[in-house]
Amino acid sequence: MKVIIVGGVAGGATAAARIRRLDEKAEITVFERSGYVSYANCGLPYYIGGIIEDSKELTLQTPESFLERFQIKMKVQHEVTAIHPERKIVSVKNLENGQEFEETYDKLLLSPGAVPTKPRLSGMELPQVFTLRTVEDTLRIREYIDENQPKSAVLAGGGFIGLELVENLRELGMDVTIVQQPEQLMSPFDPDMAAFIHGTVRKHGVKLALGHTVEGFVQKEEGIDVLLEDEAPLRADMVILAIGVTPDTHLAAEAGIELGIRGSIAVNDRMETSIPDIYAAGDAVQIKNCVTGRDALVSLAGPANKQGRIAADNICGGDSHYQGSLGSSVIKVFDLTAAVTGINMKTAEQEGIDADYVILSPMSHAGYYPGGKVMTMKVIFEKKTYRLLGAQIVGYEGVDKRIDVIAAAIHAGMKASDLKDLDLAYAPPYSSAKDPVNMAGFMIDNIEEGRLHQFHMEDIEKISQDERVIRLDIRTKMEYAGGHVDGFVNIPVDELRDHLDEISQSRPVYVMCQSGLRSYIACRILSGYGYECYNFAGGYRLYSTIKQDRCLIEKETLCGMDLS
Amino acid sequence: MKVIIVGGVAGGATAAARIRRLDEKAEITVFERSGYVSYANCGLPYYIGGIIEDSKELTLQTPESFLERFQIKMKVQHEVTAIHPERKIVSVKNLENGQEFEETYDKLLLSPGAVPTKPRLSGMELPQVFTLRTVEDTLRIREYIDENQPKSAVLAGGGFIGLELVENLRELGMDVTIVQQPEQLMSPFDPDMAAFIHGTVRKHGVKLALGHTVEGFVQKEEGIDVLLEDEAPLRADMVILAIGVTPDTHLAAEAGIELGIRGSIAVNDRMETSIPDIYAAGDAVQIKNCVTGRDALVSLAGPANKQGRIAADNICGGDSHYQGSLGSSVIKVFDLTAAVTGINMKTAEQEGIDADYVILSPMSHAGYYPGGKVMTMKVIFEKKTYRLLGAQIVGYEGVDKRIDVIAAAIHAGMKASDLKDLDLAYAPPYSSAKDPVNMAGFMIDNIEEGRLHQFHMEDIEKISQDERVIRLDIRTKMEYAGGHVDGFVNIPVDELRDHLDEISQSRPVYVMCQSGLRSYIACRILSGYGYECYNFAGGYRLYSTIKQDRCLIEKETLCGMDLS
Structure with missing residues (x-):
């Protein structure tokens, strides 16, 4: 069996190794456009800030290690330029010497990932304007910073990678302003929970310019002007665009593979595309949201790895099925941890799901044991059925734990009120006898029983x-x-x-x-x-946090604002 | 409605407050034998070590706060001496003035807890021999240490409270030896996993004398001799017994309430005893082990609190049911975290469950992000059905998280191999794209599919x-x-x-x-x-850990042993 894999990062690399483990005789070739395989996308921001010191740490495997251990040919700097399904052939271009050639396959796996969304704005080509997606992007940004010692940066977009980058730019002592059209960072969160994230970001000296539209970039003698709609421009030494990613599916589209939402590759739960013997995995594919049952996109490493493994199983004659994603994710925002799973209230509303929620502020561990800190937890459920729909938590220690417990509960189809029955491990340094997850369950139980309105x-x-x-x-x-x-x-x-x-x-x-x-x-x-x-x-604590946030968003003009 | 509650700690205190919330008109009286209510049993060892500095921190509520907020009469230093179910009366003794009186009840809740198991050994009455269970015990030990500055302690028994205490005695600079008959500390763990705990305990300078039987205590001019079977005695300045607890059920027994295993109070899942209008909750009651379905005892705060809430619901005319316990627990052993849920291999064998397990050594978070540490994880499943039975984890950061996720999965009845499908939250500081729980699922899936023997x-x-x-x-x-x-x-x-x-x-x-x-x-x-x-x-890492542990257990003589 001859397998070709397009893309050698999360989904592709996982699949390649798994195929080898399932089939010692398979001929496996991976074509990766960039110069690196199996690299840690999620670690890139931390290399820029110097938290990860050695760029070698960013690549989990090398072409050499893949060959040595797995007999997998990892061809970096090789771009697949066309798929010819009728002949079961791909066209490949060696980006180092420009040579083009064809390769046959029995099974083809597409794991092309996604590319940073680049709006059509004037000045996008300026040398101070960057995007962050690949190791090369990272090295470029790092090099620019090392050489030019920029004192300020404007970050366009406030999603996961953007916020991680902001923290790292602050580590380097830079002034950072986040500008974006939405009035809220981190769209997987509801505005009330995002207010806590905004507060932390501001507390660490980052300027927020929410609700502003970037219209282009103009080179100035010193730095670059970020042009805004109805506002004076923002001046900075560099600009990084992090307004999201778009599935990189032109290859699939040109080959006649059926596409899904936002140009993604449509696959079934065996990760099969519409064309026989062509599979797809990772950020480029359309998956099911487990809670809504709707088609969705997720750009997350966990799902990509799982999908790669499942595609490999099926390529090797197995019968594995991807169960969809809850979009579980977590982010470190300076000292804050923010985590989410399932759907938020915004999505529930869009989907016409009649949902309600509880908000609580439990301690991360027993109040009498030193070091405990308050977290804010929002748990969302369907009104009629009390089906558990999602959760958002912001806080410090133990936030990631509770989101994962709730993710497991959603996965298992538990009722929200049944969170009260979970037998979780307690000792004073780790939790309370009534764990925050239990507490949420108690509250929802009280609502269900008519004891709490x-x-x-x-x-x-x-x-x-x-x-x-x-x-x-x-x-x-x-x-x-x-x-x-x-x-x-x-x-x-x-x-x-x-x-x-x-x-x-x-x-x-x-x-x-x-x-x-x-x-x-x-x-x-x-x-x-x-x-x-x-x-x-949520109490006055929530009320005042939201109120202050809204007030600051309105007040936040872009020059000389005082958000101290 | 007139409710009397015997015992004002976890189960009793929770029930009292819950009854008030459900019934503003109920007359609620709690009789507590000790001088404290609603105290944090699990915090007691940390007060001895000075981690918790103020003894006031140990009591979550006071009789005054209960009265003020909940209109609950908390009668401390009051012992209920008899129950007369036929007259619905309890006899009470005021321990401060010796006065005895009777109180009627409509509903009675027994939450008497458990008492430290005291073996019949000579010298138990010596002033240097202590047990640790109540705030009074803690104050007594602390006072003895403050006054006598003991340099060494022998701890008989190596369970949860014992190990927490050991850490705190080491904090005070004392030499500590743990002596016990079983060759393993922390019986909820299997011996292989306990070997890691032993290693940590030894590394922190604690002497282990496992497999030795204590026969009594003899006062010496300096200190106390702990007499051992077939060994020279152990000399120490003080002795603390922590060999377990026994349900404190003489009251229930005398009242003719049906008893369960080891003298516990038998209850149904509504926390009702065999006598109408008498309920019971907490360490004294017999519960169901969720995994085996067998009767079991647990002395844990989480279950006690849940049971108290359920008893309260039913006392107030509701219909709540306790679903049993997984025995989920976690302990900090110096810098190590050890956690367990469900059943171990020893129990599976005793119960005739044909079980198997995987052992893995994943990183707590992405290897390329600084600070990650290896944990050792054992996940147990039923061979035929792949039902998830239990897990044990020892390590550092993130151990408590993974045990709680698995506890939720067991509670929800998930298959062990389905752990691979859990959509858990990943970012480099918190986890890996393939979370340790997913990894365990992958391994078990490989076994199920015949790919791993x-x-x-x-x-x-x-x-x-x-x-x-x-x-x-x-x-x-x-x-x-x-x-x-x-x-x-x-x-x-x-x-x-x-x-x-x-x-x-x-x-x-x-x-x-x-x-x-x-x-x-x-x-x-x-x-x-x-x-x-x-x-x-588990690899050579596991093999060598177990081998070294066994070797040390055999070598460990009690005088002049070198375990460095």
Whole structure:
């Protein structure tokens, strides 16, 4: 069997090694356009910042090691220029000497990945304008920084790679501004959770210019001007574009392979394309979102590796199936960890799923053991069925743990309220006897059982103006004095029972505390006396974070802004 | 409704607060024998070592806070001395003034916990002999240490609390010896995994005297002699017994409540005892092991809290059910983290479950990102069905994460091989694109698909003596020279294809490498040429750890041993 693989990074490299392990006799050739195979895309930003010191660390394997251990021919600097399915042949160009040749295949795997989305803007060709995707891109940026010692950078786009890069540019002491059209970084998160990410980014001296449209780049005597719609330009020494990636599928398209959304390669769950004996894996393929069942794209290493393994199995006569992705991902944003799995509220709404959520602020580990820190956790479920749909967590220690536990629960089809039953490992340095995941389950169970009624940020304005309702802030007098929502009257929870005569029984009561826990207790007290009660999910802590974020986004002009 | 709760720690305190939240009108009284309620049992060792500085931190709530917020009467220093179910009355003794009185109840919840197992040995009453269970015990030990500045301690028993205490005594600069009859610390682990724990404990200067029986204690002019069977006594300044706990159920027994294994209180999954309107929760009750379906005892805070909540629901007219425990637990042993969920191989064998396992040594996060450390992971499954049965992990960062993910997978009834499909969150500081949990799933999938045949530590001796088999160590020459198993011939994996003519096709080949990964590749190469191949699970790394541990256990005499 002769196998040709197009692309030697995550999906392609994994598949190549797996095919060898399944078939010692197969003839395996990988054509990789760049000069590197099996490189760690996700490590690239950290090489720029010097966290990863040796560029050799970025390549997990070399063509030599692949040949030695796996008898796999890894042809770097080789671009596949055409596929001829009817003849089972690919055309290949050696980029080093320009020679072109043809190769036959029995099975072909496409793992071309994705390319950075490059908008059609003036000045894209300027030497100070970069994108970050390959090892070559990384070396280019690093070299530019080493040689030119830029003092400032504008980053266009605030997704995963962008934010990781920002942290690393700050490590180098550079001034960094993130500019983008969306008013929120990290689109997998809902705006409320993104507000915590924004806060951390700002705290580390990064300027945010959200809601601004880049219109082009102009070379100046010193640096480069980033032109903005309806705003004065932003001046910087270099610009890095990180506005997303696009599946690199021109080869597949030209070969007549059926395409999916946004030009991706359509595959079935065996990673087979529409043409026999051609498989595809990685960032270029269309997959299923496990929660919505809809077609989706994910540019993540985990799915790419899994898909590569599955394609290899099937290429070798097996019958493996890809189950789709939850889009689980995690990112280090300076000292913050932000993680997500499943769908967010924005997606639920788009998909017409009637969803609700809880927000809690548990400690990463037992409060009495030193070093614990608060995380903010949002868990989303379907209203009618209590199906677990997704979660977002921002915090420090233990965020990645809880997202993975919830990812496993979603994968297994668990009900959101059943998170309360998970028997998770507890010791004071690691967790609490009621783990944050259990706590989320308890809260959702209380909603399911009719013991907890919530209201959310989007309800606040209406409620604040509704004269028929009672609004209570049940925190201590000192907390209340430190900031509260207008119209919410202060009665500390421990004095609530003594003040019932001041609260009309005939009107619904909306209760707020700092995190949502004491207000739940207050609601239960009031319910015990016959009141109709609603608890503010996330508490004043969430409210004030969102409010401050929105205010800063509006205030953030691009010159001389003070966000300290 | 008048509710009486016996015991005001984890299960009892949780239930009390939950009952109030469900029923504002209930009259709730908690009788707690000790002077503290809602205290953090699991934090006690850390107070002794000074990691937790203020003893107030150990109590999560006080009687005052319970009264103020929940209108719950927390009667500390009150012992319930008898239950009279026919009259729905309990007899109570005020331990401060000796007064006795009776209290009626509509619903009674027993949450008496467990008491340290005290063997009948001579000298148990000596002032230098302690047990650790309550805040009072902790204060007593701490006070003794502060006043007498003991330089050495013997710890009898090496379970969770014992090991946590050892770490804290070492923090104080004391010489510590652990002595116990079992040849292994931490019985929830299998001996192979316990070997890693032993190694860490020894590395931190703790002497292990495993396989020795304590026969009593004798006061000496300086310190105390711990008498041992067939050995010279051990001299120390103080002794702490931590050989386990026993359900404290004399009250229940005297009231005619049906008992379960080891004198525990039998309950159904609604936490109801055999007598109407009497519930029980916490360390004293018999629960179901979720994996085996058998009756079991667990002394863990997580299950106690869950049971308390469930009992409260049912006391208040709800219908909540406890689903049993996986015994998930985690412990910090100096810099090591050791965690376990589900059942181990010892239990599988006892229960007649035909089980197998994989052992892997993955990095906590991407190898190219600084700070990653190797963990050792054992995942156990049922041979026929590939049902996921349990896991044990020892390592550093990320151990607690992986055990919780696997705990969720077991809870959800996932197949072990399906761990490969979990979509877990990856970024270089947190994980690898193939998470350790996925890796375990890949390995088990390979076994299920017949692509991986293993051999284990217990097979080594037989295989080493079997002249009909071929034994290969496929590590590098340098690794081999650094230590190998006798009889295993060295052919580095990358040279294997060139040496096939030296390996007889007619004989089974047993292959070993450092961790089990390269030997798997070697096995696949050999299989491709028609060989029958077996891979050593865990590699030489596991073999040498176990060997060294066994050797040290045998060598460990109690005087002047050199374990450096």
